[in-house]
Amino acid sequence: MKFKLSIGIVFGLIALATLIFSAALIAVIDYRVTSKLDGVLWTVPAKLYSRPLELAESIEVNKDNLIKELEMLSYQKVKRPEKSGQFSFSRDKLIIFLRGYKNQRSGIFDITFEESKVKSIKNQLGISEDLIKLEPIVIGGMYPAHMEDRVLLDWPEVPQTLIETILAVEDQNFFNHYGVSLRSISRAFLKNIQAGEVEQGGSTITQQLAKSLFFTSAQTIRRKVMEAVASLLIEFHYSKEEILLAYINDVFLAQSGKRAIHGFGMGAQHFFGTSIKNLEIDQIALLVGMLKGPSLYNPRRNPGNATQRRNLVLTVLNRNFKISDSELAQLKTKELGVARPNYRTETKYPAFHDLVRIELQENFNEKDLRTKGLSIETNVDPILQDALEKSIIKTKAQLIKKYGKKLSDIEGAAIAVDVSNGEVKAVVGSTAPSAYGFNRSINAIRPIGSLVKPFIYLTALDQYKKYNLTTMLDDSKLSIRSGGEIWEPDNFDKKFHGKIPLHVALWQSYNIASARLGLDVGFEAVEDMFSKLGIDKQFQNYPSLFIGSFELSPYQAIQAYQTIAADGFYTPLRSIREIKDTKGEIEFSYPYSIEQRIRPEPVALLKFAMQQTFERGTARGYSSEDIRSWNAGGKTGTSDDQRDSWFVGFAGEILVLVWLGFDDNRTTPLTGRTGAFQVWKNFIDETKPISKVKTSLPRINYLWTDMNDGLLSGKKCKDSLLVPFIEGTEPNLIPSVRRTCSNRIENSDEGLLDKLKQAFEGGQG
Amino acid sequence: MNLLKLNIVIVISIFLYSCVANQNTRDASLYAVPVNDFSRTVELLIANEEFLEAEIMKINALNPSIQRIILGADDFLKKENYTKANSELERAFRLTKSEGALYLRIAHLRYKQGLLKESESFASRGLLLGNISSWERLLLNVYLKN
Known part of the structure; x- marks a missing residue:
């Protein structure tokens, strides 16, 4: 009796323990189900996009770059575009079937060009459209640790065709079961026997969703039971629509490097380069068909298998009366239509990402960036970015060829920005630009060499009553006591040049004349100018600063040059335009902001002198026509013992700064011209800037002056140059020796003088 | 409506006058351009x-x-x-x-x-x-x- 009682107690305890264990297990599964479906599944990493390219009538466009961009976007060149993602191009005509992006609808557009301008944009009906927008390129994302990438779809965004196809293939009885369906299992079994291959899976959609909640794919009975329990719990907690939507957003479709492509929204982007709403029925059939084996039926890796599977799905749709027999026959003949893998599908442009991250840190926390599905619209121009990357790689190869292996570990950085609005268009932080690592564009703080000189000269020119471009500077020996030592600057050519006009001293980059000018205008005025230009750095009063011992990062240096290139209007550089939430509403923006820091006239004089760097100085080599139409200007820089090679130059609307040097600061055989300028040149030759907008400065007058004594001259006189002056500051002395030649120009070539003046004025501003 | 038209006429007249005035006062100094007449027009718009x-x-x-x-x-x-x-x-x-x-x-x-x-x-x-x-x-x- 006592024994029986004990057995009873033991069984009772076992039953209780089992009950408690089962309840705990269910609670754990329930927690997993709800936390995944309420939380993790709906977290979407922030995506970074390049700028979308817009085309507008009468706007200048570089046609070569446009075609490159279409190729980057995986548009396919054909004879006659018939489906989304195709284009045809002849010399003056582009016909494109746009995929559509946000408010830009998909469709065929006919774009004609007249020289470098867009002449007309017409839609299929021949109606003028004014503007069209290409989709941007995804340049990366703020992925969470699990690296799942998805584009969340909301119920209204899910095409009916997708729902019908999923239900037809995966779970015809979806709306009638409670998560697990014996009927589905038996019917799938029978259908598969009939078809002779696996047409349908036995698991319901709910079970498949439950499956993704567990980390193991082992086919164990324990796991199957857990899946079944999870399925019941999912059905208990959520409506059918919610379950189907979660499934559509969660299914695994492909692996792209470390990134896992989840959901049909991302699948459409990944395989067809467009949003799900633009997919045709055969494309949807392909994606749905892939669910059975994402790797086996991957259309890029196994197009044969993928075609077979797609056709099978189409057959199922036909059997379910979703498409007719003739449609089926026609759809089966269609190519898969998969876009080429987007130009480097993984995160690209690491140096640019660094800039974006720095800007984002000020306004967003890490968690929001990894979960809220934000769209970060950046300013990166993929054409310019690629050209800048190629230029630095190409130049390094050219330098190694010229100077030997000692330059094999030469490093570099380069930045391209829009002159007017401060948008950062391209950044490289290394001579291996696609590699992650030390980003020299923002972290390499180096002596800027002669890049400092325009800051000193602008300080002087801003005192326009005292200095103009022909003010004579002294480039004879200078010896001053500084910090207890005698400081005696040298010129690069180790020569003295006596008295020379101010503009010549700048474009010839004479150190001694520049140091004297710096000392003359004074540390205080120069420090003030540094601040106006946007240099936010401690200033120290030592004279070697005037010839380039001052240290800046390439990013800090280009900010200062932006202010010069933009006529004295400081604009904070920015890599991001706007950040939008999942609904497309602007969550945060980085607006175009300017502040007039320096009067435009002195800046125009400086820009003239910087233009001479191209015309006759250290950056010569371009035609005068190019230099003037781009309103180009620049400055080379070489630090002590040639440890740093710099070049900064503006052409059209683009400003580019380049630095080359060794990380360990050893000497190089390079000057600004032989090193950094070559990167700039390779970049400009590849991208071909668009002409600069003509601006007007009525208080600037142009006069022929002599390049040796700075006094008035004439066009026919030897060594004369047409130089701009602020009204009222012009020289008025004509040496008797030049009276004859200067008169000749005034009398006979007045028309020509006016033309030249116009050409220069066009270039000012 | 009439007031609006009158405003526009005044603005244009003063502007044209100011253009003439500016032409007569070319000064060596960049920032010494007299703006008195000009600013009256501007003030009208600001109002x-x-x-x-x-x-x-x-x-x-x-x-x-x-x-x-x-x-x-x-x-x-x-x-x-x-x-x-x-x-x-x-x-x-x-x-x-x-x-x-x-x-x-x-x-x-x-x-x-x-x-x-x-x-x-x-x-x-x-x-x-x-x-x-x-x-x-x-x-x-x-x-x-x-």
Whole structure:
């Protein structure tokens, strides 16, 4: 009796323990189900996009770059575009079937060009459209640790065709079961026997969703039971629509490097380069068909298998009366239509990402960036970015060829920005630009060499009553006591040049004349100018600063040059335009902001002198026509013992700064011209800037002056140059020796003088 | 209506007079241009912000594509949705930098946003354009008086 009682107690305890264990297990599964479906599944990493390219009538466009961009976007060149993602191009005509992006609808557009301008944009009906927008390129994302990438779809965004196809293939009885369906299992079994291959899976959609909640794919009975329990719990907690939507957003479709492509929204982007709403029925059939084996039926890796599977799905749709027999026959003949893998599908442009991250840190926390599905619209121009990357790689190869292996570990950085609005268009932080690592564009703080000189000269020119471009500077020996030592600057050519006009001293980059000018205008005025230009750095009063011992990062240096290139209007550089939430509403923006820091006239004089760097100085080599139409200007820089090679130059609307040097600061055989300028040149030759907008400065007058004594001259006189002056500051002395030649120009070539003046004025501003 | 017409006539007359006056006073010093007569015109425009905004919105871009964007920006501006108005104007600026109508809009937008120094800077930038009309020039000058 006592024994029986004990057995009873033991069984009772076992039953209780089992009950408690089962309840705990269910609670754990329930927690997993709800936390995944309420939380993790709906977290979407922030995506970074390049700028979308817009085309507008009468706007200048570089046609070569446009075609490159279409190729980057995986548009396919054909004879006659018939489906989304195709284009045809002849010399003056582009016909494109746009995929559509946000408010830009998909469709065929006919774009004609007249020289470098867009002449007309017409839609299929021949109606003028004014503007069209290409989709941007995804340049990366703020992925969470699990690296799942998805584009969340909301119920209204899910095409009916997708729902019908999923239900037809995966779970015809979806709306009638409670998560697990014996009927589905038996019917799938029978259908598969009939078809002779696996047409349908036995698991319901709910079970498949439950499956993704567990980390193991082992086919164990324990796991199957857990899946079944999870399925019941999912059905208990959520409506059918919610379950189907979660499934559509969660299914695994492909692996792209470390990134896992989840959901049909991302699948459409990944395989067809467009949003799900633009997919045709055969494309949807392909994606749905892939669910059975994402790797086996991957259309890029196994197009044969993928075609077979797609056709099978189409057959199922036909059997379910979703498409007719003739449609089926026609759809089966269609190519898969998969876009080429987007130009480097993984995160690209690491140096640019660094800039974006720095800007984002000020306004967003890490968690929001990894979960809220934000769209970060950046300013990166993929054409310019690629050209800048190629230029630095190409130049390094050219330098190694010229100077030997000692330059094999030469490093570099380069930045391209829009002159007017401060948008950062391209950044490289290394001579291996696609590699992650030390980003020299923002972290390499180096002596800027002669890049400092325009800051000193602008300080002087801003005192326009005292200095103009022909003010004579002294480039004879200078010896001053500084910090207890005698400081005696040298010129690069180790020569003295006596008295020379101010503009010549700048474009010839004479150190001694520049140091004297710096000392003359004074540390205080120069420090003030540094601040106006946007240099936010401690200033120290030592004279070697005037010839380039001052240290800046390439990013800090280009900010200062932006202010010069933009006529004295400081604009904070920015890599991001706007950040939008999942609904497309602007969550945060980085607006175009300017502040007039320096009067435009002195800046125009400086820009003239910087233009001479191209015309006759250290950056010569371009035609005068190019230099003037781009309103180009620049400055080379070489630090002590040639440890740093710099070049900064503006052409059209683009400003580019380049630095080359060794990380360990050893000497190089390079000057600004032989090193950094070559990167700039390779970049400009590849991208071909668009002409600069003509601006007007009525208080600037142009006069022929002599390049040796700075006094008035004439066009026919030897060594004369047409130089701009602020009204009222012009020289008025004509040496008797030049009276004859200067008169000749005034009398006979007045028309020509006016033309030249116009050409220069066009270039000012 | 008559008052409006009268205003416009006065503004144009004073402006034309000021142009003549400026021609007679070419000075060696850059910043010693007398602006007294000119500023009277400007003050007239400043006195009525609605009138000013209406005048700004009458300035069309030379390029029809840019004008289309501007119309969108104007709608947002009227609805006081400054973020979107700015977004549209920046979009237009990326296509061209040579439209006085754009500088006028953005100077006005910054003024409405209370960013007076920026408003002034945008107006100054617009004044550097070589292709703007005298009326655009005058309107831009209004924002230098912020």
